[in-house]
Amino acid sequence: MENNLQHLQEEIEARLAAVTDPSELEELRVAYLGKKGHVTALLKGMKEMAEAQRKAFGAEVNQLKATTAQLIEEKSAALRQLQLQKELASMPVIDVTAPSSLEKGSYHPITLVQRQCEAVFRSMGFTVEDYSEVVTDYECFESVNIPKHHPARDMQDTYYLENGQLLKSQTSAAQNAILRKYGPALKATGTPIKAIFPGRCFRNEATDACHENTFFQMEGMMVGKDISISNLIYFMKTMLSEVFQRDIKVRLRPGFFPFVEPGFELDISCLICGGEGCPSCKHSGWLELCPCGMIHPNVLREGGVDPDEYTGFAFGLGLTRLAMMKYGIKDIRDLNSGSLKSLSQFADDE
Ligand code: FA5
Secondary structure, three states: OHHHHHHHHHHHHHHHHHOOOHHHHHHHHHHHHOOOOHHHHHHHHHHHOOHHHHHHHHHHHHHHHHHHHHHHHHHHHHHHHHHHHHHHHHOOOOOOOOOOOOOOOOOOHHHHHHHHHHHHHHHOOOEEOOOOOEEOHHHHOHHHOOOOOOHHHHHOOOOEOOOOOEEOOOHHHHHHHHHHHHHHHHHHHOOOEEEEEEEEEEOOOOOEOOEOOEEEEEEEEEEEOOOOHHHHHHHHHHHHHHHHOOOOOEEEEEOOOOOEEEEEEEEEEOOOOOOOOOHHHOOOOEEEEEEEEEEOHHHHHHOOOOOOOOEEEEEEEEHHHHHHHHHOOOOHHHHHOOOHHHHHHHHHHO
């Protein structure tokens, strides 16, 4: 009897050694271990045996069954490994150190200028926040003191989704969220809120050399105890001199925005025409770059910050216009043109 099992074991091993693919292996498994397989048949046949013989034989057949199952599992792993090696060998070899035949890409001028601004503000302790492009009417307008039907809405028509949401017309849409995010720390520890949030903005308006329907702004906010206009002017001047690496002529004039009081327009002398007047600055010699002001008490209150205890400033820098001034780009529409001929000129800046 023992010899028969020994013989069967050798037969299984020999057949296993000849198996070259998973389907053959499965056939072999069924032939020996399946319901009607050889090994299963041996176990079934034990019913006819005498008690003492059945015990010893049963133990041996079970041993054979376990060994066969293990050998099949090992063969299966070996076949998988072989298959993997074949697939790897048939793949094209990529030399990651070989010089590329493709032209080197470059950062978009707006990305370059955004990164420069972020670095300057980070060095002054500001966090850089990200915000959605699709927002609610509340985020874009109501939370920043522009109620429904307020005439200030006329200055910023945008694109509306069927569900009532809109493409944000100003980065000020994130002000409320920032106040709610950092307000608790301000109250608990007195740590001032210092955040910038760059983002794409959309306006449904006619385009010209200095207006696009899709452009970038970078909002900034600082809120804490005794924050004043002097702080605002300091941060604006530092940012401009770092970005331009030279003195820039700026002017501050009163401006109205429902979310600041008092509000200002910060203009820079047009660097395209040197202040003489050109289409890029609507022939005024000055370019509106960064409206700003002290945050209106209603906005602070809506964001959960007590305006009797804290004050703050906010600004909305026109990043796209900053890129135009920095790189001498005469027409804002070139920036969204996708023309690599124009845009790749700034590749070496980073
Ligand atoms: C605003 O959007 C205010 N949210 C800015 C603000 C923030 C004021 C915080 C006070 C406190 P305004 O609509 O002026 O303001 O836009 C701000 C800047 O974005 C402009 O000075 C300009 O540089 C840029 N900008 C506005 N419209 C366009 C446009 N169509 N194309 C290109 N740049 C634009």
